[in-house]
Structure formats: structure tokens, C-alpha cells
Amino acid sequence: MDIDRPSDPQVSVVSSDGTMFHTTLKSILLSGTIKDMIEHIGEGGVENMGAIPLQNVDSKTLEIVIKWIEHHKDNIQPTSEEIKDKTADFIDPWDENFLEMDLDKLYNLITAANYLNIPQLLWLSTRKIAMLIKNRTPQEIRSLFNIEDDWTPQEIEAVQKENQWCEEK
Amino acid sequence: MEELRGNGSVKRSLSNIEISDDEEFLGFNAAEQNDSRNMIQNIKKICTDSSSDETTSKRHLANRTTDILDPVYKLPFKYGWKRELVLRAEPTMSKEKGEVYYITPSGKKLRTRHEIQVHLHDDLTIHNFTLVKEAIGASPDDEIIRPAKYYNYARRSNIDPVVNESSIQTLGKRVPKPKMPKGASPPPPMNVHNTSLSSPSQFSSLSTSSNNKIFSKDNHQDFNKSSNSSKKLSVGSGKGSKQKGDARCTIHCLSALGKIPQLQCKICLCLFHHECAKASENQNTTFICENCNIKFSNSSQNALKKHHQLQPPTNKTHNFESHPQTVITYNGKKFIMYESDESNVNFDPKTNREVAQKTEAGSKTSNSRNDTLHSSVSPFNFSSNFLQNVSIGFDVLLHTFQYLKVQELQRAARVCRMWNLVANSSILWRTVRMKNSSIHDWDGFVKTLKRNGTTHLDLRKVLMGNQEEAWRDFSAKIAELDQLRGIDLCRCTPNIVENLFNTNPNLRVINAISLKDERINLENLSSKNSALEELRLRSTHANGIVLLNVDFSPFINMRHLSLTTVENLASIFENNFLAQMTNLVSLELGNCDQLNDQQFSDNLMQLNQLGRLRIEKGSQNFNINLILETIAKHLPNLHQLELINCDVKNNFVEAIKECQQLQRLLLIPTYVSQSAATNFMIMQGVMSLTNLTSIHWVVTNELLRVTELYLDQSDNSQKGKKSPDKHNAVSTTKLKDCIPVLKPVPGKEDEEEDDSNNVNKQQQVEIVALKIVESILSKKLGETKVKLLKVPHANTWRQSLEL
Numbered sequence: 001m002d003i004d005r006p007s008d009p010q011v012s013v014v015s016s017d018g019t020m021f022h023t024t025l026k027s028i029l030l031s032g033t034i035k036d037m038i039e040h041i042g043e044g045g046v047e048n049m050g051a052i053p054l055q056n057v058d059s060k061t062l063e064i065v066i067k068w069i070e071h072h073k074d075n076i077q078p079t080s081e082e083i084k085d086k087t088a089d090f091i092d093p094w095d096e097n098f099l100e101m102d103l104d105k106l107y108n109l110i111t112a113a114n115y116l117n118i119p120q121l122l123w124l125s126t127r128k129i130a131m132l133i134k135n136r137t138p139q140e141i142r143s144l145f146n147i148e149d150d151w152t153p154q155e156i157e158a159v160q161k162e163n164q165w166c167e168e169k
Numbered sequence: 170m171e172e173l174r175g176n177g178s179v180k181r182s183l184s185n186i187e188i189s190d191d192e193e194f195l196g197f198n199a200a201e202q203n204d205s206r207n208m209i210q211n212i213k214k215i216c217t218d219s220s221s222d223e224t225t226s227k228r229h230l231a232n233r234t235t236d237i238l239d240p241v242y243k244l245p246f247k248y249g250w251k252r253e254l255v256l257r258a259e260p261t262m263s264k265e266k267g268e269v270y271y272i273t274p275s276g277k278k279l280r281t282r283h284e285i286q287v288h289l290h291d292d293l294t295i296h297n298f299t300l301v302k303e304a305i306g307a308s309p310d311d312e313i314i315r316p317a318k319y320y321n322y323a324r325r326s327n328i329d330p331v332v333n334e335s336s337i338q339t340l341g342k343r344v345p346k347p348k349m350p351k352g353a354s355p356p357p358p359m360n361v362h363n364t365s366l367s368s369p370s371q372f373s374s375l376s377t378s379s380n381n382k383i384f385s386k387d388n389h390q391d392f393n394k395s396s397n398s399s400k401k402l403s404v405g406s407g408k409g410s411k412q413k414g415d416a417r418c419t420i421h422c423l424s425a426l427g428k429i430p431q432l433q434c435k436i437c438l439c440l441f442h443h444e445c446a447k448a449s450e451n452q453n454t455t456f457i458c459e460n461c462n463i464k465f466s467n468s469s470q471n472a473l474k475k476h477h478q479l480q481p482p483t484n485k486t487h488n489f490e491s492h493p494q495t496v497i498t499y500n501g502k503k504f505i506m507y508e509s510d511e512s513n514v515n516f517d518p519k520t521n522r523e524v525a526q527k528t529e530a531g532s533k534t535s536n537s538r539n540d541t542l543h544s545s546v547s548p549f550n551f552s553s554n555f556l557q558n559v560s561i562g563f564d565v566l567l568h569t570f571q572y573l574k575v576q577e578l579q580r581a582a583r584v585c586r587m588w589n590l591v592a593n594s595s596i597l598w599r600t601v602r603m604k605n606s607s608i609h610d611w612d613g614f615v616k617t618l619k620r621n622g623t624t625h626l627d628l629r630k631v632l633m634g635n636q637e638e639a640w641r642d643f644s645a646k647i648a649e650l651d652q653l654r655g656i657d658l659c660r661c662t663p664n665i666v667e668n669l670f671n672t673n674p675n676l677r678v679i680n681a682i683s684l685k686d687e688r689i690n691l692e693n694l695s696s697k698n699s700a701l702e703e704l705r706l707r708s709t710h711a712n713g714i715v716l717l718n719v720d721f722s723p724f725i726n727m728r729h730l731s732l733t734t735v736e737n738l739a740s741i742f743e744n745n746f747l748a749q750m751t752n753l754v755s756l757e758l759g760n761c762d763q764l765n766d767q768q769f770s771d772n773l774m775q776l777n778q779l780g781r782l783r784i785e786k787g788s789q790n791f792n793i794n795l796i797l798e799t800i801a802k803h804l805p806n807l808h809q810l811e812l813i814n815c816d817v818k819n820n821f822v823e824a825i826k827e828c829q830q831l832q833r834l835l836l837i838p839t840y841v842s843q844s845a846a847t848n849f850m851i852m853q854g855v856m857s858l859t860n861l862t863s864i865h866w867v868v869t870n871e872l873l874r875v876t877e878l879y880l881d882q883s884d885n886s887q888k889g890k891k892s893p894d895k896h897n898a899v900s901t902t903k904l905k906d907c908i909p910v911l912k913p914v915p916g917k918e919d920e921e922e923d924d925s926n927n928v929n930k931q932q933q934v935e936i937v938a939l940k941i942v943e944s945i946l947s948k949k950l951g952e953t954k955v956k957l958l959k960v961p962h963a964n965t966w967r968q969s970l971e972l
Contacts, residue, residue, distance in 0.1 A: 114565065122568065126565060129569045130571075130573055131572075133581055151583075151586065156583065159589065164610070165609060165612070165613025166575060166609075
């Protein structure tokens with residue numbers, strides 16, 4: 001396989017709604033899904049493989065993903081262990097800025113990161129959601145994510161009693 | 170809820186008559202609708218009372234039937250305004266027919282005359298607007314008429330995105346963020362359909378609530394969920410009930426009790442039993458249920474009956490892509506999931522909704538997206554890939570929760586049943602870290618951990634108000650956590666650890682750092698502690714910690730032992746305690762200057778499993794070379810060696826040369842005297858190790874400072890003599906971060922050496938920049954990773970190689 005060759009050939013990907021994007025091999029290999037795909041492509045060569053169809057990612061989201069992978073193509077991707085370890089105090093300001101998007105886009109990004117298997121991006125985006133959950137009361141969380149309160153009064157009382165200990169006194 | 174709603178009204182009244190944009194989307198219940206309507210009326214009243222202008226508007230309201238079609242009301246449309254008439258879903262509930270909104274050319278939605286007044290421009294006056302709840306007969310582009318709400322979200326995505334896009338353009342309405350005001354009640358999962366998009370017959374079928382009800386079924390029979398492919402349509406002879414709630418089959422159907430329905434209607438995709446629908450097996454691909462059959466033939470008539478005058482011509486029809494029932498597998502059980510009218514559900518509807526939010530495009534995020542707001546309709550349909558999407562949603566939630574602290578997790582668990590389920594996943598609770606969190610109620614805390622099966626508790630950097638009291642509570646409660654396998658303690662008194670030996674004999678790992686006292690009594694240790702595999706004790710006390718009543722004989726399974734600040738370290742050699750821990754893989758010892766190096770090496774040679782050894786403070790009389798010899802002879806598995814603040818003595822090169830099993834090396838030599846010789850030996854010694862994969866060599870900032878001073882001095886002293894060469898040399902060596910190395914510098918190329926010979930002819934020491942040392946070592950060691958670090962002496966003990 002010629003994945004590691006120094007030159008960085010162009011690769012095309014096609015979103016679910018048919019928009020084609022061009023990026024480089026090095027960037028696109030951050031996606032575990034596509035890496036697997038390319039590794040199994042055999043001797044045809046990366047240059048001749050044509051555009052990669054991505055059925056589960058629409059063009060808007062794919063554009064965001066490609067922006068991210070192109071920025072991070074030269075960074076060493078941390079292993080999943082490392083990701084888990086740093087329950088995240090430090091975060092690259094570029095990433096912080098990058099993730100300033102509305103929730104809809106963020107949801108799509110998460111789905112895409114999950115589908116494309118880009119652990120670092122999945123980590124960043126779910127972390128962003130976690131930050132939204134932090135320091136909010138259950139009611140605020142319900143409002144934020146538009147979740148219906150489906151507890152019966154008895155149930156919520158029981159649950160509240162159970163985790164009363166964690167609230168400030 | 171009540172309280173929050175109260176907040177909401179407070180907010181409303183505070184903000185005077187400005188009503189949040191989002192309010193329209195909140196989906197009030199009937200009471201709230203009245204509230205808000207009353208409020209609007211009150212506002213109107215205020216307006217009319219306060220402003221003489223408004224009296225005319227009052228008149229307009231009174232004469233509503235006469236001049237509603239007056240062309241004066243059409244003027245705003247010329248400036249790009251829109252008018253929106255929202256009809257109540259159930260007109261019987263109040264006298265009012267609905268609500269009227271004006272939408273400014275910039276897309277802001279206005280509800281009151283007051284608001285409108287603020288936005289007036291050009292020759293528009295308030296008299297060009299009417300809030301009479303009737304159509305004023307403008308073109309459909311300018312005047313939007315729609316019913317208020319529909320309890321349906323599963324089919325939102327089916328609304329033709331093209332049409333919606335156009336409606337967005339004509340409306341120019343801003344897309345609200347899914348965030349809702351604080352006081353809002355959680356909205357029901359509804360969606361508002363534009364009348365122009367759906368025919369009345371569909372209304373009736375769509376207005377069912379979207380609560381998904383799931384029936385459990387311990388049935389693992391194969392379920393064929395592949396969609397039917399045939400395009401042929403034929404009429405089934407089914408005799409389904411005509412009530413829509415009963416139309417679909419469940420596992421409770423009498424004629425096929427307990428079976429998952431497998432016959433799918435071509436049109437509505439509902440699932441039926443063959444028995445109930447009286448269909449034969451071979452109708453699988455062509456079946457149409459009775460409901461659809463009836464609808465099909467009647468749809469043209471129905472279309473004319475309801476909301477007739479409001480129907481703009483339409484040729485759009487729904488395509489029924491979504492599956493009204495779906496089979497999902499959860500916890501190894503199969504569930505059939507369908508929409509139900511019942512609000513009291515067995516299973517959390519959030520499974521669906523939450524996932525929908527996470528995985529689908531914007532329109533699904535909240536019901537604040539009504540028919541006019543499908544700007545971000547996702548091309549990929551949630552329900553078309555239901556199972557996959559459900560699992561992604563679950564996964565994402567789980568991922569997200571990993572970043573929450575325990576308290577936040579507990580709060581998230583109260584949000585709804587689905588979140589509760591995810592938040593209580595054992596994977597999130599296996600390790601509980603309390604960094605920067607406080608624990609007010611140890612009893613509740615311990616009970617929660619016990620319930621969730623926590624096996625590792627990390628109390629480092631936990632916040633404690635009253636330390637003494639908190640630790641006492643901890644000691645009293647921790648015994649309940651008998652499933653606990655590992656614990657990290659910090660800044661506690663040694664008696665907490667002593668207690669742990671007694672109360673939690675199942676513990677395999679005890680890490681206690683920054684112990685606060687100078688002695689620890691180990692008399693509680695007994696044979697029941699034999700499970701212990703890892704023990705780290707470290708004290709902040711200046712003199713280190715004294716071990717009392719040392720008896721390490723129970724530690725036969727010990728794999729990792731770290732005693733770096735123990736004052737009476739020699740006691741671990743009594744009765745051959747150390748030598749008996751033959752399973753030891755990793756050993757860290759500090760204060761080694763107090764050890765008898767011969768005794769140490771005798772014990773060490775028994776530990777032939779040892780893979781990692783760290784020796785701190787091996788200075789003065791402690792002979793590191795003896796240890797190195799022992800390593801070379803007896804410890805073939807020792808791959809990682811850390812020598813922290815150890816004296817590098819003569820013959821170091823010869824000793825370390827024999828330790829060819831070493832792969833990772835961390836060296837922090839003491840630089841008391843002879844630093845040039847020390848560096849020389851290290852360079853030479855390291856170069857002889859052929860199997861190294863990484864070498865970390867830590868140079869103290871103090872040494873760098875001394876070297877700098879030395880350079881300055883020699884610079885000054887040599888200033889008198891002038892030599893053109895020297896200026897060059899000085900400018901190169903004047904670089905910061907240099908260390909002295911005895912000449913000849915090992916591994917340095919000849920030509921470079923010539924160069925420097927000119928400079929310091931009389932001196933035996935060469936000043937070499939760290940970078941150059943690094944490059945020399947890198948060159949000589951080939952594949953090995955070479956890293957030179959600068960660290961203040963006080964922090965040397967913090968350096969370590971990761972396992």
C-alpha cells in the first residue's frame with residue numbers, strides 16, 4: 001500500500017446529496033472508516049479509485065468534517081485511551097472555535113464523526129455537548145434539548161432521593 | 170414545573186410586553202394557551218389605555234367583520250411583510266379561532282400591536298395592521314394560514330423539502346435556536362403542518378400522538394424487517410378495525426397472541442398479523458390494509474370537507490416512508506414500537522426522540538421547527554435507518570456522559586427515563602473520579618457507588634470542607650463498598666489507610682499520596698489483605714514517613730510496590746519481606762541513600778519477574794553500580810529503569826554496559842560536583858546500550874544556571890585576549906542550555922572537535938549545548954528516542970516514564 005508515500009494525492013468524496021468534495025489522502029485517512037476502505041482497495045492504487053461515496057453524511061456536514069480533518073491532518077491522533085484519560089481540561093483553541101456552531105450542526109457532526117470513525121472529532125463534539133449539560137439543572141437540560149419530562153411524580157421523587165447526596169447543601 | 174412556569178410569567182411581565190420569539194413553539198397546554206392569550210389581551214388593553222392611537226385599533230377590533238378585506242391592510246405586503254394566521258387545532262377549546270402574527274421583512278415575528286409599532290417604517294402606520302383572527306384575503310405568498318399543531322414528529326422529514334425551502338424564502342423567517350426560555354414547559358412532541366402541504370384526510374391520520382409504545386416480548390423469532398420491493402398494489406381482504414388506534418396489530422392481538430406482526434401494508438407501512446388481516450403468506454409484498462384502502466378511495470371527498478376555505482390548491486401528497494411500527498432489540502429482548510395515544514408509556518419515548526435529536530438534521534431537533542422551517546431537512550431519514558440510528562444515539566449519549574462528573578451525571582439521570590438508563594450504565598461508573606468535586610453526603614455517595622458497581626474510586630483532589638469530619642465519614646462508610654478494587658487517596662492521614670486494610674480486604678490497589686503524618690502503623694495488615702497487588706505510599710512530611718509494625722508477609726501477590734518517602738526503608742528487608750514478593754513487577758523505592766546497597770541487591774536478585782525499577786535518591790554511600798550489576802546478572806526482564814537523583818560514580822559505564830536488557834531509561838543524575846565527568850559517563854554509558862527504545866535524560870535547571878555563570882565568567886576573563894576565532898566560539902557557546910562535558914566529548918565528530926579545540930585549548934571541559942548532545946546521542950543510538958529535559962531540582966521526583 002502506498003498510504004505512507006510522502007506525496008499526498010487528491011481524494012474525492014461524495015456526500016449523500018451528491019456533492020463532491022476534494023481533499024487529500026492524508027486528511028481523509030483520519031477517518032477510520034475510509035482508512036479501512038482504502039486499505040482494502042488493493043493494487044488499484046489510490047489515484048485510480050475514484051470518488052468515495054458517503055451515504056450517511058450530507059454536504060453541509062461533510063464540509064465541516066473536511067475542514068476539521070484538513071486542519072488536523074498533520075497532528076498525531078491520540079489513542080482512544082489517551083482520549084479517555086484527559087477528561088478534558090485542555091482543548092485546542094482552534095477546535096474550541098471550530099465547534100462554535102448551532103446544535104443541529106453539532107448533532108450532524110457527531111453522527112458523521114461516528115460514522116466516519118474519527119475518534120478525536122467524536123471526542124471533541126460529544127465533549128461539547130457534555131459542556132452544555134454541565135452546570136444545568138435537569139429542567140434546564142430538558143428545555144435545552146427539548147426532552148419531555150416523562151417521570152411520574154413518584155418516580156422522580158424516588159430518583160431524587162437516590163441522588164440527593166450530590167446536590168449542594 | 171409549577172414554579173418554573175411561574176418564572177416564565179414573571180419573565181413575561183418583567184419584559185413588559187415583549188414576548189419571546191420561541192413562545193409560539195412551546196406547545197402550551199390549554200391552560201397556558203389561555204394564559205398567553207389573556208396576556209396578549211391585557212397587553213392590548215394596556216396599549217389602548219396608554220395610547221390614543223390605539224383607540225382606533227380598538228374600533229377595528231369591534232368592527233371586525235366590516236372592513237377586514239380593506240385594501241389598507243394589504244399595504245404591509247408591499248414592503249415585504251407577511252401575515253400569519255394560525256388556527257387553533259381545536260376551536261372548541263376557546264372562543265378565539267387562533268392567533269395572528271405579522272412577520273417583518275427582516276423575518277421577525279410580531280404578535281402585538283405594540284411590537285408592530287416599533288417596527289413601522291416608511292408610510293406604514295398601525296392602521297395598516299389588523300390582528301383580527303381572520304384571513305384578509307391576501308395572496309397565499311403574503312398571508313399564511315395554518316392550523317396550530319399536530320402531534321406528529323415521525324413524519325416531519327417527509328414534508329417535501331423543496332416546498333419548505335420555498336416557503337422559507339417567501340417567509341424570510343429567522344430560524345430560531347433550539348434553545349428555549351427557562352420557564353418553558355417541556356413541549357409535547359408535535360409538529361405544525363402547513364395546510365397547504367397536507368390534505369385533511371392526512372390530518373386525521375396524523376393527529377395521533379407520537380408517544381411510542383413498546384411491548385416487551387421475549388421472542389427471538391426471526392423478524393423480517395426488510396422493506397418490500399414490489400410495486401404492485403393489490404387490495405387485502407383484511408377486516409381491521411376502522412378506529413385508527415386499533416388499526417395496527419400488536420403482540421396483544423387476540424388472533425395471534427404473542428407474535429410479532431410481520432405483514433406490512435404497502436401504503437402506511439403498518440404491521441399486521443396475517444391472521445388479523447386475513448391475508449395469506451404470499452400477499453407479503455402486495456398487502457394494503459383496510460384503513461389505507463378506505464382512505465385511498467375516499468381521499469378526494471375528504472379533502473373537501475374540512476378547512477375548505479383555507480385550502481390553497483395543492484398537488485402535494487405525503488409519501489409514507491416512515492415505519493409506524495418498528496421492531497427494536499433492547500437488552501436482548503425484542504420490542505415492537507409504535508405510535509400510541511396513551512401518554513403513560515411502558516418505555517421511554519425519548520429513546521426515539523432523543524436519538525432523533527442527536528442523529529437527524531435540524532428539523533428534528535425541536536418542535537420549534539414548524540412547517541415553515543425546514544431549511545435544514547436532512548437528506549437522510551431517521552426512521553429509514555432506525556436501528557442504526559437508535560444505537561448511534563445511545564452511543565453518543567454514552568460518549569457524552571463520559572465527560573461528566575459524578576454530580577453532573579446524577580443530575581443528567583433525572584432528566585428523563587432514557588437519560589437515567591444511560592447515566593446508570595455500569596461503564597460510566599466503573600471508575601469514579603472526584604477531582605474538584607465535593608461530597609456532602611458520604612452515605613448517599615457510597616450507596617450510589619455500590620448500586621452502580623464502582624470498582625475504582627479516585628479521591629485525588631477531592632474538595633472537602635471539614636477535612637477531619639469528611640475523612641471520618643469516609644472511614645465509617647467505605648466498608649460498605651466491598652466491591653471496590655482500587656482506591657486513590659490524597660491528603661489524608663495515614664490512619665485512613667490503616668483503616669482501609671481492615672475494612673476493605675478486597676482492595677487490590679491502594680494509592681495514598683500526600684499522606685499527612687509522619688508515621689503509619691501497619692499492624693492491621695493480616696493474611697486477609699493478601700489480595701493487595703498495588704501499594705503506593707507517599708508522604709508530604711519533610712522527613713518522610715515511618716513504617717511501624719512492618720509485616721509485609723501477607724503481600725505475596727504484590728505486583729507493584731512504591732515506597733518513595735519511607736524513612737525506615739531498611740525495614741522492608743527484615744525477614745526478607747522484599748525478597749518474598751516474587752510476583753513483583755514494578756518497584757519504586759526512595760530514600761535509597763539510607764539503604765545498605767549490598768542488602769538491597771541481595772533482595773533484588775530474588776525478584777526475577779521485575780520489569781520496572783525506580784530508585785530515588787541513590788546518592789552518597791549508595792553504590793548504584795552494584796545495583797546495576799545485580800540487574801545485569803539476575804533481572805533479565807527488567808526493561809525499564811529510572812534512576813532519580815542518583816550519583817553517577819566511576820565505573821558507571823562498565824556497569825550499565827552489561828544491562829543490555831534495558832529498553833527504557835530515565836536518568837536524573839545528581840550534579841553536586843564533577844558534573845562534566847557525570848555527563849561524560851552518561852553519554853558513554855547510554856551509547857553502549859543497543860536495545861534502548863527511549864532514553865530520557867533530565868538535566869536540572871540548577872546545572873544549566875551554573876554552566877551559564879561559568880560561561881559568563883570565562884567570557885569576562887578572556888576578554889582581554891583577543892582572537893577572531895574566539896568571538897565566533899563564544900557566540901556559539903553562549904547559547905543557553907549548555908552542559909559541561911569532559912573532553913573528549915563521546916561520539917562527537919572529529920571536525921567539530923577540532924573546532925572547539927581551538928577555543929578551549931587549555932581546558933578539559935567542553936561546553937556543549939543540549940541540542941547538540943541530543944543530536945549526538947540520536948545519531949549514535951539510531952532508532953532510540955532521545956529526549957533531554959530541563960527540570961528544576963525540586964521537581965525531579967515527579968518525573969517518570971509511563972508504564
